[in-house]
Amino acid sequence: MSFKRTYAEINEKIKKGQAVVVTAEEVIGLVEQKGVAEVAREVDVVTTGTFGPMCSSGVFLNFGHPKPRIRMKKVWLNGVAAYAGIAAVDAYLGATELPDNDPENKHGPGRFLYGGGHVIEDLVARRPVRLEATAYPTNCYPRRRIETTITLDEINEAILFNPRNAYQNYNVAVNRSNKTIYTYLGMLKPNLGNASYSSAGQLSPLLNDPYFRTIGIGTRIFLGGGVGYVAWHGTQHSPCGTRGENGVPLGGAGTLAVVGNLKQMKPEWLRGTSLTGYGVSLTVGLGIPIPILDEEMLRYTAVRDEEIFAPLIDYSEDFPQGRPGNLGLVSYAELKSGQIMIEGKVVPTNPMSSYPAARKIAQILKEWIQKGEFLLTEPVALLPSADSGIKLNSLVERNGVNGK
Amino acid sequence: MVNQKVVLKFSAALVEQPIIYRLIKNYDLMVNIIKAEINPRREGSLIMELSGQPDNFQSGISFLEGLGVVVEPLSQTVVRDEERCSHCGACTVVCPVGALYMNRPSMEVGFDNEKCLVCGLCVSYCPLKAMDVKWGD
Numbered sequence: 200m201s202f203k204r205t206y207a208e209i210n211e212k213i214k215k216g217q218a219v220v221v222t223a224e225e226v227i228g229l230v231e232q233k234g235v236a237e238v239a240r241e242v243d244v245v246t247t248g249t250f251g252p253m254c255s256s257g258v259f260l261n262f263g264h265p266k267p268r269i270r271m272k273k274v275w276l277n278g279v280a281a282y283a284g285i286a287a288v289d290a291y292l293g294a295t296e297l298p299d300n301d302p303e304n305k306h307g308p309g310r311f312l313y314g315g316g317h318v319i320e321d322l323v324a325r326r327p328v329r330l331e332a333t334a335y336p337t338n339c340y341p342r343r344r345i346e347t348t349i350t351l352d353e354i355n356e357a358i359l360f361n362p363r364n365a366y367q368n369y370n371v372a373v374n375r376s377n378k379t380i381y382t383y384l385g386m387l388k389p390n391l392g393n394a395s396y397s398s399a400g401q402l403s404p405l406l407n408d409p410y411f412r413t414i415g416i417g418t419r420i421f422l423g424g425g426v427g428y429v430a431w432h433g434t435q436h437s438p439c440g441t442r443g444e445n446g447v448p449l450g451g452a453g454t455l456a457v458v459g460n461l462k463q464m465k466p467e468w469l470r471g472t473s474l475t476g477y478g479v480s481l482t483v484g485l486g487i488p489i490p491i492l493d494e495e496m497l498r499y500t501a502v503r504d505e506e507i508f509a510p511l512i513d514y515s516e517d518f519p520q521g522r523p524g525n526l527g528l529v530s531y532a533e534l535k536s537g538q539i540m541i542e543g544k545v546v547p548t549n550p551m552s553s554y555p556a557a558r559k560i561a562q563i564l565k566e567w568i569q570k571g572e573f574l575l576t577e578p579v580a581l582l583p584s585a586d587s588g589i590k591l592n593s594l595v596e597r598n599g600v601n602g603k
Numbered sequence: 604m605v606n607q608k609v610v611l612k613f614s615a616a617l618v619e620q621p622i623i624y625r626l627i628k629n630y631d632l633m634v635n636i637i638k639a640e641i642n643p644r645r646e647g648s649l650i651m652e653l654s655g656q657p658d659n660f661q662s663g664i665s666f667l668e669g670l671g672v673v674v675e676p677l678s679q680t681v682v683r684d685e686e687r688c689s690h691c692g693a694c695t696v697v698c699p700v701g702a703l704y705m706n707r708p709s710m711e712v713g714f715d716n717e718k719c720l721v722c723g724l725c726v727s728y729c730p731l732k733a734m735d736v737k738w739g740d
Contacts (some may be wrong), residue, residue, distance in 0.1 A: 250689060310727060385693050386728065393696050470689065472730045481733065531604065550692040551730075554710035566716060579641065 202240060202477055202493065206577040209243045209490050213571055220244045220568045222561035223402045223489075223500055231507040237495035244568055244575065247404040247500075248421070248560030251397050251552025252472045254383065255363030255434060256481040257293040258461055261355040262330065264288055265347075270340035271332040275299075276318045276349075276436050277380040283332070287340060291360075292318060294481035296549035304476060308381045314479030317471030319359075322351045323423070324466040330381030357461035359423060359469075363433040365485050367453035368509055371529060371548075373541065376515035381476020387514055391541050394511065394548045399557035400504045402532035404487035405453045407500045409446040410585060411438070413490055415578025418433050420457065421486035421564045424468035426573070427459025429487075432582040435592050447502060447526060450510045453582065457485065468560070486560040488568060504531035511541060521593070608637070608677035608721075609664075613647040617670060623649075630663035631655055637695065637720050650677055650721055659683040680721045680737055683714050687733035694725040 212218040219242050221229065226245050229238045262271075264287070274283040274290045278298040281290040292572045294313035303309050304355040321328055336343055351357055372395045374380050374387035381387075384395040400406065406415045433454025442451045468484030491497045510525035512518050517525075526541055533539050534548045567573035583589050613622075618641055626632055632655035641647040653660065667674050690712045692702045702718035703725055705711075726734045 251691070312732070384698055385730075387650050389694070395693075395696065456609055468688075470687075470731050473732060480730075482691075535707065535710065537707060547696075549696040550705075550710070553689040553691040555690040 204243065204490070206490060206575055207491075210574045212243055213568055213574055216569070217569055218243045220246060220488075220565045221242050221405050222558070222565055223247045224558060224561065226402065226497070226501050227503050228496070235456060235498050235501065236492055238501075239491055239494040242329075242491050242497065243564075244380060244394050244446075245407065245489045245491060245497075245500040246486060246559040246561040246564040246568070247402055247407050247489060248397040248484070248562075248564065249365060249403050249552060250484045250556035250560060251399075252383070252474065252480040253361060253364045253483040253485075254295050254478075254480045256319075256359070256361035256483055257291055258313065258322070259356065259358040259360055260290050260292060262288045262290070262321070262349060263353075263355050265342070265345055267342050268340045269332060269334045269342035270337060271345075272334045273332065275311070275331045276328050277321065278329070279313070279315050279318050281315075294319065295478055297479060307462040308476030309478075310475060310516055311473045311477070311479045313560075314471070316481035318478050319461070320466050320469055320471040321480055322357060323461060323464050323469050336513050339346070351462055358458060359427065359461045359464065360456070360458045361483065363435060363454045364457050364483055365404050365433070365455045365487075366398070366451055367403070368448050368507065369396070369398050369451050370512040370518075371509045371534065372514045372518075373511055373526065373546065375513045375517045380515055381474075382514045383477050383480075384473055384514065385549070386475060391544055391546050392548050394529075394534070394539055394541070395551055396509060396531075396534050396548065397551035397587060398531065399552060399554055400507050400511065400535070401502055402554070402557045402561055404485065405455070406447055406494070406502060406507055408489050409442070409448065409502075411453060411582040412496065412499075413492065413578070414455070414487055415581040417579040418487065419573070419576045420488075421484065421560055421567075422457055422459040423461070423484055424465030424466065425459055425463035427457050429455050429578075429582075431456040435591060436583065438582075438587055439583050439589050442585065443506070443508060445502060445506055446499065446530050447507050448536055449508050450525075484556065484560050486564040488564060488573070488575055504535060507531045509534070536549070604654055605657050605660040606652065607660075608650065608652050610675045610677050610680075611667065612652070612673040612675075613641075613649070614671060615644050615646055617672060618620065618645065618647045622670065622672065623663050626666065630659045630666065632659055632663050637694045637722060650680075651729070652720075667697065670703070677721065681716070681719050682735050682737050683721075684733045684735065687731050688712065689731055689733075691730065694729050697724040697728045699724065
């Protein structure tokens with residue numbers, strides 16, 4: 200007999216402190232012991248987590264109005280530019296922004312010691328941050344310049360808004376050339392010297408709800424150590440690619456745009472990140488609870504590393520030149536074993552995203568729900584899924600406005 | 604055989620002398636220089652792995668100390684900030700001797716100080732800047 204469970208029923212149990220919550224790692228063992236049907240009836244919620252560099256992250260800030268007033272045109276926080284082309288004292292600070300004078304890769308692979316991600320971490324850690332802004336004067340905003348120090352608690356708003364987080368699966372990067380290269384997936388040694396991957400695999404949120412049946416607009420989540428929400432599907436959301444028989448995409452697919460109040464987040468879960476030879480980023484802690492509405496949802500959450508496959512992509516030529524194709528698929532179980540075989544060669548693997556931190560996030564979220572502090576939300580609208588027809592376009596280069 | 608990692612600190616005057624040459628030639632010691640900061644007419648420091656017969660090793664160290672070189676064992680020189688390390692595992696790709704390694708299946712990053720050559724690659728590479736070098740003392 201099929202069974203159903205509603206969000207309202209789950210939340211009633213959470214409020215009474217009776218909800219049965221397990222992590223996406225724990226549920227695997229339970230299913231091996233008791234089978235899907237029994238565990239689906241027992242477990243109300245499965246929690247997921249991920250902690251990796253997520254470049255498409257940033258924060259909307261409102262600094263408050265000084266006297267006399269200024270309509271900020273250019274804004275810097277600790278020397279890192281924020282986008283001020285919005286209202287008078289609003290700005291958006293992006294995670295990958297660099298200080299104006301950063302040496303970048305001009306003298307070999309840059310170290311990228313400080314940037315937008317680090318400013319965000321400084322703010323969350325309650326460290327004072329230097330604000331500089333310039334402007335042209337208007338009748339209502341006469342001021343040309345301001346320099347001061349701000350703290351997270353004094354400014355009016357700090358809204359973390361990350362347009363593309365929590366990638367559902369991702370490339371595994373390798374290097375077929377004969378020299379070391381530096382990428383957003385880290386250092387890649389020559390001649391297939393290593394394979395670098397970045398996903399929490401069986402713990403990763405969107406790999407546990409592959410068709411976005413429960414993760415949608417309005418879903419309440421763990422974000423940066425606090426509470427956040429899914430705002431929209433993320434940029435480059437691409438749900439229509441190839442999937443395995445279990446529904447899990449065989450490469451980068453869905454993404455999430457997420458939002459939350461930075462003031463209640465924690466520096467432990469939002470870390471400024473330096474990627475040698477590439478740039479700065481923000482390592483984001485993100486966890487999503489998945490309601491077990493029926494057996495199908497339980498089956499999705501019981502997915503194991505052995506059943507999740509990622510494509511091996513050459514980052515020396517194929518990726519930078521935008522060439523299609525890959526060097527084969529490899530499972531996260533193989534990646535986590537420490538070595539894989541590529542073209543008959545044993546290649547050591549290394550992660551870029553922290554599995555222990557992902558596990559800890561799933562555990563924290565589980566405890567919040569068990570304590571009755573965190574209720575589940577039914578999505579206001581679902582995200583585009585495999586039947587949406589979404590196709591990712593490449594950028595076409597044309598001459599002139601009308602092109603040819 | 605004695606095998607030890609040592610830190611040598613030279614005064615400005617000693618930098619001009621071929622000390623390592625004498626150490627190898629007169630005391631039959633094997634020298635593997637890990638890091639050197641030697642500049643004309645300035646204080647210098649050198650980290651190396653020194654190995655040889657016990658009596659030669661002792662005599663070699665006495666020779667260095669006799670010249671006024673400060674010799675200290677190299678220990679705890681690369682340190683990990685346990686609060687900052689997220690155990691992502693990125694560092695395991697740059698460590699040339701496997702001193703930083705993945706524990707499986709926990710996927711936590713282990714750090715074996717005994718194996719560490721203090722090359723500093725992890726210090727500059729760590730995405731969260733959790734590794735640091737503490738010099739000699």
